[in-house]
Amino acid sequence: MIRIAAAGDVHFGLDSAGSLRPHLEQLPDRADVLMLTGDLTRHGEAEEAAVLAKELEDVTLPVVAVLGNHDYHGDQEKEIREVMEGAGTTVLEGEGITIEIGGRRLGVAGTKGFGGGFVGANATDFGEPEMKAFVQLTKELAAGLEEALEDLRDTDYRVALMHYSPIKETLEGEPPEIWAFLGSYLLGEAADRAGCDLIFHGHAHRGTEKGITPGGIQVRNVAQPVIQRAYRLYCFEVEEGEVACATAGEAAQAGAAGSVTAST
C-alpha cells in the first residue's frame, strides 16, 4: 500500500510556527509521503518559508512540494526553494522524483503551473506581447510537467503535483469569471498525454475537492479551505484486509505509545 498525505495553501506567515506541528508528529503513522501543492507562504518571503521549513525539518517521511503564486509575490521564489530544500523538502518545477515505498516506486512530477482558462473560454497566444507571454508561460510549464511525467514511466504509480488547476470541475464554487486565473486546460492536457494516476492541485480556495481530466485521471483540489482539514489521505493498492490508514485517534494513540500501528 502507498499512503499519500496531501495539502495545499498552508500560507505560512511569521506567526504560523507550531500550527502544523501536531499533525506532522502523527503523520509517519498515517502516510508514506507528504505532498504540498504550493502557496507555502503568505507574502512570498523567505523568512516565512523558514518558519515552515523549521516545522518540517524533523518530519521523517519524504516531503515533496511545488511553489504557488503567493510564493512568487515577494520575488524571493529562489530563496524560498533553497530554504525548503535545506530542510529536506523536494521542490519540483518541471522535474520529477522517485520515492521507494514498500518495494514499490512512486513517481512525482511537479510544476507551479499557471492560468489561461479552459477550452471554450481560454486565452490564446495572439495579439499583444503581454498576452503571448502569459499563454507562453503556461505552455512552457505544462511542457515541463509532461516531460517530467514521461521520465517517470518506469515507476509503479505517477502523481502530478501542481498549484494551478488542470480542470475546471475542481473550481466549481469559484466565480467562473476568474477561472482563467485559477488554472489551464494545458496542464490537464499535458498530464493526459504523458499519463499519470493522480493529480493534486490547490489555489482555488472556494473550489471543489474531486474531479477528473478529459483523459480520465483523477484530480483532487487539496487547498486547506476546500478540504477543511490539515491534509487529506489517499491510498494506492489497498489489499483485502488492510486498513487504508490509521484514523487520527489511532495515530495519536500510536504516537503516545511510541509505536506504529497504522496500515497493517
Place this chain on the structure above:
Amino acid sequence: MDEHEEEVARSRGRSTTEPPHYQVQKVREALAHDHRVGELELQVTIRGGKVMIAGTVPTQEVRDAVTTVVREVLPDAEVLNHTTVGTFPAPEGAERL
C-alpha cells in the same frame, strides 16, 4: 476629488463619491498587499455604507487586522468582519484510489 472637481462632476450628473463597485477592488487589493493581512481570497461586499468581509484567515491577529485595514481604506464605512479563523483538524480516514 477637490471642490472644483466635485462641482464639475455634480453639474454633469456624475456621482461625487466613488461607487462601491470600485471600492470593493480597492479593499481587496489592500487586504492582499498589506503585510498585516496578506489574503487574496477574502470576499468583499459593500452595501448601504457597510463593508462585509468573509472568508478564512489563519490567526486571530490577522482577523483583527482585516478590520483595521478596511477602516484605513474606507474610514467612514461600517466594517462587518465575518471572517473566521481557520484551524483545520486531521482527517479521519483515507480515500482508496
